[in-house]
Amino acid sequence: MGCIFCKPSAIEDSKESPRERIESKTSLDLRVSRVTSSRREESYRGKDRYDNNDGRTMLIDKQANGSVRLHGENFERKREKMGNVIAQHPGVGSIPKAIEGEQIAAGWPSWLAAVAGEAIKGWLPRRADSFEKLDKIGQGTYSNVYRARDLEQKKIVALKKVRFDNLEPESVRFMAREIHVLRRLDHPNVIKLEGLVTSRMSCSLYLVFEYMEHDLAGLASHPGVKFTEAQVKCYMQQLLHGLDHCHNRGVLHRDIKGSNLLIDNNGILKIADFGLASFFDPHQSQPLTSRVVTLWYRPPELLLGATYYATAVDLWSAGCILAELYAGKPIMPGRTEVEQLHKIFKLCGSPSDDYWRKSKLPHATIFKPQQPYRRCVAEIFKDFPAPALALLETLLSIDPVDRGTASSALKTEFFAAKPVPCDPSSLPKYPPSKEFDAKVRDEEARRQGGAGNKGQRLDLERKGARESRAVPAPDANAELVLSMQKRQSQSHSKSRSEKFNPHAEDVASGFPIDPPRPSHAVEVNVDPQGQQPKRASHSGPLVHRTWAKAGKNQDDAPKISIGGDLSTMSGLVAARRSKFSEDRRDRSSSSQLEAPNLLSRFPGSFKEASESLIQHDQKNHTQGVLGPHQKEDAKNSKKDPVLVGYGSKGHKIHYSGPLLVPSGNMDQMLKDHDRHIQEAVRRARLDKAKARKLQAEGNQISTNSLFVSGR
Numbered sequence: 154m155g156c157i158f159c160k161p162s163a164i165e166d167s168k169e170s171p172r173e174r175i176e177s178k179t180s181l182d183l184r185v186s187r188v189t190s191s192r193r194e195e196s197y198r199g200k201d202r203y204d205n206n207d208g209r210t211m212l213i214d215k216q217a218n219g220s221v222r223l224h225g226e227n228f229e230r231k232r233e234k235m236g237n238v239i240a241q242h243p244g245v246g247s248i249p250k251a252i253e254g255e256q257i258a259a260g261w262p263s264w265l266a267a268v269a270g271e272a273i274k275g276w277l278p279r280r281a282d283s284f285e286k287l288d289k290i291g292q293g294t295y296s297n298v299y300r301a302r303d304l305e306q307k308k309i310v311a312l313k314k315v316r317f318d319n320l321e322p323e324s325v326r327f328m329a330r331e332i333h334v335l336r337r338l339d340h341p342n343v344i345k346l347e348g349l350v351t352s353r354m355s356c357s358l359y360l361v362f363e364y365m366e367h368d369l370a371g372l373a374s375h376p377g378v379k380f381t382e383a384q385v386k387c388y389m390q391q392l393l394h395g396l397d398h399c400h401n402r403g404v405l406h407r408d409i410k411g412s413n414l415l416i417d418n419n420g421i422l423k424i425a426d427f428g429l430a431s432f433f434d435p436h437q438s439q440p441l442t443s444r445v446v447t448l449w450y451r452p453p454e455l456l457l458g459a460t461y462y463a464t465a466v467d468l469w470s471a472g473c474i475l476a477e478l479y480a481g482k483p484i485m486p487g488r489t490e491v492e493q494l495h496k497i498f499k500l501c502g503s504p505s506d507d508y509w510r511k512s513k514l515p516h517a518t519i520f521k522p523q524q525p526y527r528r529c530v531a532e533i534f535k536d537f538p539a540p541a542l543a544l545l546e547t548l549l550s551i552d553p554v555d556r557g558t559a560s561s562a563l564k565t566e567f568f569a570a571k572p573v574p575c576d577p578s579s580l581p582k583y584p585p586s587k588e589f590d591a592k593v594r595d596e597e598a599r600r601q602g603g604a605g606n607k608g609q610r611l612d613l614e615r616k617g618a619r620e621s622r623a624v625p626a627p628d629a630n631a632e633l634v635l636s637m638q639k640r641q642s643q644s645h646s647k648s649r650s651e652k653f654n655p656h657a658e659d660v661a662s663g664f665p666i667d668p669p670r671p672s673h674a675v676e677v678n679v680d681p682q683g684q685q686p687k688r689a690s691h692s693g694p695l696v697h698r699t700w701a702k703a704g705k706n707q708d709d710a711p712k713i714s715i716g717g718d719l720s721t722m723s724g725l726v727a728a729r730r731s732k733f734s735e736d737r738r739d740r741s742s743s744s745q746l747e748a749p750n751l752l753s754r755f756p757g758s759f760k761e762a763s764e765s766l767i768q769h770d771q772k773n774h775t776q777g778v779l780g781p782h783q784k785e786d787a788k789n790s791k792k793d794p795v796l797v798g799y800g801s802k803g804h805k806i807h808y809s810g811p812l813l814v815p816s817g818n819m820d821q822m823l824k825d826h827d828r829h830i831q832e833a834v835r836r837a838r839l840d841k842a843k844a845r846k847l848q849a850e851g852n853q854i855s856t857n858s859l860f861v862s863g864r
């Protein structure tokens with residue numbers, strides 16, 4: 154895909170041929186110091202055709218939205234070459250203002266070039282009208298993801314519209330880190346960023362990715378899909394290869410979970426969603442935020458507040474995935490940080506005295522249990538094959554140094570023992586099965602209600618119908634109350650990105666909106682034996698509509714109290730915020746765990762504290778938020794909030810759902826929040842009016858009584 158572009162201004166402004174300029178060692182630096190951005194803009198406006206010295210023609214295609222495209226013989230190759238030159242000469246980025254001017258002239262919006270020049274270096278923006286949006290295929294905390302047709306490359310792609318605040322440089326910078334990280338990576342098991350869609354006039358940004366049909370969470374929860382051991386090994390092998398690549402390139406993913414492991418129709422797994430990823434120093438000399446990784450997959454050291462950590466955090470998450478693939482369900486679905494830590498200690502044992510001493514973890518004194526917990530991974534997962542159990546024991550080591558590396562995991566007996574990992578291409582072809590699809594499917598089944606097929610509903614529920622989803626990290630963060638209040642007040646501002654208005658966003662960003670098509674239902678015909686589906690058709694636009702409907706469903710709609718919604722909302726952007734605070738070096742106490750503060754109110758045992766906290770959380774955060782199943786789970790987990798067990802005896806797991814509203818319902822939450830405020834204002838007005846009336850009546854009475862007494 155032609156997204157590695159040279160700096161077009163280099164071709165524009167001088168009489169040299171592009172090749173001469175590419176090959177001239179210092180030309181870029183000279184040029185940027187010579188030519189101002191305003192001159193460059195003029196030159197774009199003044200020309201739409203440029204004749205090279207070598208007689209070839211370069212056409213400059215100016216768009217109404219201000220973006221510029223360049224076409225010409227061998228131009229793609231030159232763009233690539235120029236990209237390489239830039240990569241080999243990092244000094245090119247050392248004149249920020251000039252580079253910024255160039256990038257703006259090339260069609261990048263100024264808010265992006267101003268703070269994230271590094272992330273877009275050497276690329277040109279793709280134009281929105283070179284894509285046709287087809288349907289919405291995913292919704293994350295920070296994004297909406299669409300399937301789209303790339304009209305130039307003639308292929309299907311995924312467009313991820315990222316949420317950020319284009320007027321807040323920090324927000325842009327941190328969003329751009331995802332791009333920067335992605336550009337550092339190049340591996341078959343890591344999602345490939347193919348380009349960026351924006352324009353000088355736009356305040357939104359789309360990331361263009363290769364299109365992936367499935368994600369592991371969606372596949373695993375699909376009724377009728379049951380992985381064989383060879384398949385589990387195949388997915389784990391690909392995950393570890395991808396992780397190994399990330400770690401070798403100095404990148405921590407920090408949010409490994411099933412829904413971030415995308416799988417295509419050829420069985421290739423790719424690690425996706427680098428929104429929380431970070432570059433790391435192998436010597437761990439820089440502190441990082443501990444408020445990362447989705448709760449169920451978060452390692453104990455992060456829950457204990459570690460700020461010096463490295464690749465082992467991703468390996469813990471990989472261990473959780475391994476166990477989940479065998480067990481068929483998430484193994485430690487905690488609802489709060491305290492409960493999560495408790496689940497970990499119950500399963501993996503509490504840290505040794507030696508570990509407590511040497512790790513010096515910030516929350517060690519608060520969380521160190523009076524009585525140590527015994528490790529019982531082998532007992533709980535006694536039905537797992539021995540090599541799988543051995544790998545699991547390593548990956549779920551309490552001490553990060555015992556977890557090894559992705560590369561050492563790949564060399565274990567697990568992958569050598571029979572059955573060996575199957576070939577990805579031999580994996581069955583599944584129907585579309587993202588976690589998003591699973592949610593749509595669950596909703597569809599629920600909507601059919603009493604009239605629906607009871608057996609199928611039960612099956613969905615048994616399979617772990619994912620109303621209980623992993624809560625994106627971090628789940629609760631006080632600092633975000635403020636940030637969301639700010640956001641709330643800003644969301645009315647016209648100059649903001651149109652991030653809370655998906656329809657307006659389509660129009661504003663220049664995407665052709667796909668015309669309504671006859672709806673074709675999701676037709677999933679799965680063999681009852683769990684084998685290859687007989688027929689599957691893509692859900693097309695129906696998915697979007699169904700989802701929209703699902704959003705309106707009573708069970709799904711976030712019902713939040715004023716007290717709760719800000720903290721709920723805050724959780725949704727907390728990780729991004731944590732990323733901000735990471736660069737500010739965790740400067741404030743606001744990024745501390747809320748649990749320790751609360752814990753101080755519960756001076757009893759760890760378990761008592763944990764239970765009290767859970768009840769506290771239920772009271773304060775979950776009123777009306779939990780769906781019927783979750784309520785049931787919450788009830789159970791009050792009795793014993795810990796993992797009960799697995800194995801052939803059909804042990805039960807308390808499959809408790811997130812305390813927070815599932816990710817992505819930002820629009821709805823903002824609306825609800827507005828509604829609550831309006832209601833509160835209306836009530837206050839009524840109360841005031843009533844008080845006035847009472848006062849007037851009181852005056853009347855006292856006047857009357859005066860009158861009476863006077864009489």
Ligand SMILES: Nc1ncnc2c1ncn2[C@@H]1O[C@H](COP(=O)(O)OP(=O)(O)OP(=O)(O)O)[C@@H](O)[C@H]1O
Nearest residue numbers: 291293294295296298311362363364365426428587
């Ligand atoms: N390349 C792709 N092809 C197909 N679907 C994709 C692709 N990228 C993302 N998706 C879908 O969109 C969803 C959200 O994307 P992603 O996880 O990158 O966003 P996010 O806002 O960072 O989410 P999260 O809340 O998990 O942090 C994914 O779970 C996946 O189902």
